[in-house]
Amino acid sequence: MLILILSCDLELKFVSHAEDSPGFRPHTESIGMSIEASKALIEADPDLPLDCWEAASGGATRTRAIGDPEEDGYWRRISVRESDDGCPEELVVSYEAGHLAPSAELAKARRRLVNALEAIPDPVAYFNSRDRLVLCNTAYSELHAGKSSAGTVVSGMRFEEILKQGRENGALEISDEAQAEWLSVRLNKRQDPVFETETRTRDGRWFRVVDRVTEVGDRVHLLIDVTSMKKSQSRLEEVEAGARVGMWSFDMDSGQGTSNGKLAEILGYFPSELANADLTTWQSLAHPDDWVFLDAGFNECMSGERERCELQFRMKHKKGRWVWVMARGGVAERDPNGKVRQMAGVLLDISVRKKLETELKLRAAAVEASADAIMITDASGSIVDANPALLRLFRAQAPQDVLGHPWYRLYARSAAADLAAVAFPVIRSDRHWQGDALAKRLDGSQFEQSISMTELPDGKIVHVSRDVSALKELERGRRILREEIELAQRQEVINLLAAGLTHDFSNLLAVISHLTDPDSAVAFEKIDIRSEIHRASRQMIDLLEPLRGYVKGTAVEKDADLVDVVRNAAELTALGAPLGLSVESDLPVHALKAMVDPLRLTQVLMNLGLNARDVIGHEEGTIRFALSRDSAAPADLPLELGQVPAAPFAHMIVSDTGSGIPNDIRQRIWEPYFTTKGDQGTGLGLALIAAIIRDVGGGIALETGLGHGTTFHLFWPLNHPEAVAEVGKATVS
Numbered sequence: 001m002l003i004l005i006l007s008c009d010l011e012l013k014f015v016s017h018a019e020d021s022p023g024f025r026p027h028t029e030s031i032g033m034s035i036e037a038s039k040a041l042i043e044a045d046p047d048l049p050l051d052c053w054e055a056a057s058g059g060a061t062r063t064r065a066i067g068d069p070e071e072d073g074y075w076r077r078i079s080v081r082e083s084d085d086g087c088p089e090e091l092v093v094s095y096e097a098g099h100l101a102p103s104a105e106l107a108k109a110r111r112r113l114v115n116a117l118e119a120i121p122d123p124v125a126y127f128n129s130r131d132r133l134v135l136c137n138t139a140y141s142e143l144h145a146g147k148s149s150a151g152t153v154v155s156g157m158r159f160e161e162i163l164k165q166g167r168e169n170g171a172l173e174i175s176d177e178a179q180a181e182w183l184s185v186r187l188n189k190r191q192d193p194v195f196e197t198e199t200r201t202r203d204g205r206w207f208r209v210v211d212r213v214t215e216v217g218d219r220v221h222l223l224i225d226v227t228s229m230k231k232s233q234s235r236l237e238e239v240e241a242g243a244r245v246g247m248w249s250f251d252m253d254s255g256q257g258t259s260n261g262k263l264a265e266i267l268g269y270f271p272s273e274l275a276n277a278d279l280t281t282w283q284s285l286a287h288p289d290d291w292v293f294l295d296a297g298f299n300e301c302m303s304g305e306r307e308r309c310e311l312q313f314r315m316k317h318k319k320g321r322w323v324w325v326m327a328r329g330g331v332a333e334r335d336p337n338g339k340v341r342q343m344a345g346v347l348l349d350i351s352v353r354k355k356l357e358t359e360l361k362l363r364a365a366a367v368e369a370s371a372d373a374i375m376i377t378d379a380s381g382s383i384v385d386a387n388p389a390l391l392r393l394f395r396a397q398a399p400q401d402v403l404g405h406p407w408y409r410l411y412a413r414s415a416a417a418d419l420a421a422v423a424f425p426v427i428r429s430d431r432h433w434q435g436d437a438l439a440k441r442l443d444g445s446q447f448e449q450s451i452s453m454t455e456l457p458d459g460k461i462v463h464v465s466r467d468v469s470a471l472k473e474l475e476r477g478r479r480i481l482r483e484e485i486e487l488a489q490r491q492e493v494i495n496l497l498a499a500g501l502t503h504d505f506s507n508l509l510a511v512i513s514h515l516t517d518p519d520s521a522v523a524f525e526k527i528d529i530r531s532e533i534h535r536a537s538r539q540m541i542d543l544l545e546p547l548r549g550y551v552k553g554t555a556v557e558k559d560a561d562l563v564d565v566v567r568n569a570a571e572l573t574a575l576g577a578p579l580g581l582s583v584e585s586d587l588p589v590h591a592l593k594a595m596v597d598p599l600r601l602t603q604v605l606m607n608l609g610l611n612a613r614d615v616i617g618h619e620e621g622t623i624r625f626a627l628s629r630d631s632a633a634p635a636d637l638p639l640e641l642g643q644v645p646a647a648p649f650a651h652m653i654v655s656d657t658g659s660g661i662p663n664d665i666r667q668r669i670w671e672p673y674f675t676t677k678g679d680q681g682t683g684l685g686l687a688l689i690a691a692i693i694r695d696v697g698g699g700i701a702l703e704t705g706l707g708h709g710t711t712f713h714l715f716w717p718l719n720h721p722e723a724v725a726e727v728g729k730a731t732v733s
Helices: 041-044 048-056 101-119 136-146 159-168 178-191 227-243 261-266 280-285 286-305 352-367 386-393 413-430 469-514 529-552 562-574 598-616 685-696 719-730
Strands: 001-007 012-015 065-068 073-082 088-098 124-125 135-136 194-200 207-214 219-225 246-251 257-259 307-316 322-334 339-347 375-377 382-387 432-440 446-455 461-467 558-561 583-588 592-598 621-629 639-642 651-658 701-704 708-715
Touching: 041 048, 041 621, 048 073, 048 088, 101 135, 124 136, 135 257, 135 386, 135 701, 136 159, 136 219, 159 178, 159 562, 207 227, 246 261, 246 322, 257 280, 261 339, 286 307, 322 352, 352 708, 375 386, 386 461, 413 432, 413 446, 413 592, 446 469, 558 562, 562 583, 562 598, 562 651, 583 598, 598 685, 598 708, 639 685, 685 701, 685 708
Parallel strands: 583 621
Antiparallel strands: 001 012, 001 088, 065 073, 073 088, 124 135, 124 219, 194 207, 207 219, 246 257, 246 339, 307 322, 322 339, 375 382, 375 461, 432 446, 446 461, 558 592, 621 651, 639 701, 651 708, 701 708
């Protein structure tokens, strides 16, 4: 028999000595040391420290069998000696020889339990009612040992010690500031019969922590590795956030549903408001007109006709409006009998798509109803779509007459080549071209076509065209009529100038007649008659010189000097003018080049100059012609018509000192056939000026007032390479 006396701190105080003492008897040198220092004893009785701790803490004392089941062993008993105040003072441990059959069964059961714990891959531990460790598997010990080898987990350790050791060894991912609070909360939750939570280790693993009390008051501590589940959940959340889709599920037995925050957001609710909405709630949110086929789709899944469905319907937003959504989903789980247990899926907001579909339908209807001919060609040039207007324009009997054919089938060969050479290079660079072409109908007739071509991102080209033959013919007629009007106006100007020149020519002819009169030969003996006749003839030629280009000229745009044009107009205005009228010119010293039709510009200036002559009449007055190059019109001078050209432009002024234009007449001066000259005027002068100014892209401003004369400002585009080059230099500098 062996007797040991231990302190309550498990320090060995006494060892009995007997001949029949077992071989695991502690050596007397171990007295004063912890019982764990007696290696042979602990190897024979590994439960001794734990049972002693339990007995010292007031727990039950246990009798255990010690030894090999195949041979004789010992019964070990523990008793507690208390002090006078009733507190444990010493522990008496006795080992008595006896039959070991019960011990062998207990040892076998213990081994089975240890093996069972080791077979569990997740960390698991068993604690007694005093919260001391009884058994744990290797996974549990390694988890709380952390990365450090300084601490190990052994039987008898209190749960709090194990947590502290795991924290200190860096096993758990907890900040230094939060460790104390975390430990306090964790130990308080340890008092609950059932406690579950999640924790993460520093190596990135996630564990589901399960703490449960057994029937006898012991506790099981299990940590389930949920790292894979957490990663999958994280990926699902990332997909959900990236896709921005609503997610839903229904338990068909209970009728309860779940949804995520995005689904609630689509309908304008907070997530908590729809988190557990049932089927009745969802039915109330669906549009009444859509519920019939919505319910039918669900029933098809419920009956087993199909596993998946996709439905588009309207749902009521919290603010009262209807939102178009698309639900995709189906059967998530069935019971063994095939009955649907759960349905799940996603919900997409398709309001924008529905709006675009509506717009596309409207656009398609507009294309179908358009009076313009519209066709689309693919990247190879084949016609892939055509509206009814195009079929009518090209006199096609059916869409198949044009669809699938190349675009150039609608043009003569030479016209198609011209169109391709002009349009396609521009389309490649600008993606758009607009112009005119000569198209050919399927019956062979041709027509003038106005066409606009736009390239789409996928290489297709949209052709929008119309028949402008009648419009072009009208334009040609108008152009001929305008040319006839301009010619008639020039003839009117010539007639006016001829009337003014009659007096000057009569005087010069009288001189020549007098010099050549035979009866006057004696009187002119001392005069060189030939020289005088020559001088008079030259004066007549000089009078007619300004008219020569005006009468014989043709309307052709060319490179001209505006200084010469304005000077010639001033000289023409002065021909045959009354003696009291002065015609002045304020012109630049250097040439001012422009691409211009000199005849048309002269006609504009002459009309203004002759109108000024008519206003001044035989009174004394002045008509002034001025020319300059400007980059901006006077700010306080509003335009009468046209526009100010791009800078630089020519600024021409025709002013007079006449009586001015009354306000009631000024409002009508640009009207065709309006005249203040009675039968002597056609009323086309200023109307023709307006047409010419608009045609060249220029503008006119007017200053006038009763008693203050009249000034016309003409802003004429230069359109000349020299002017463009100077603008470029100014931009670069």
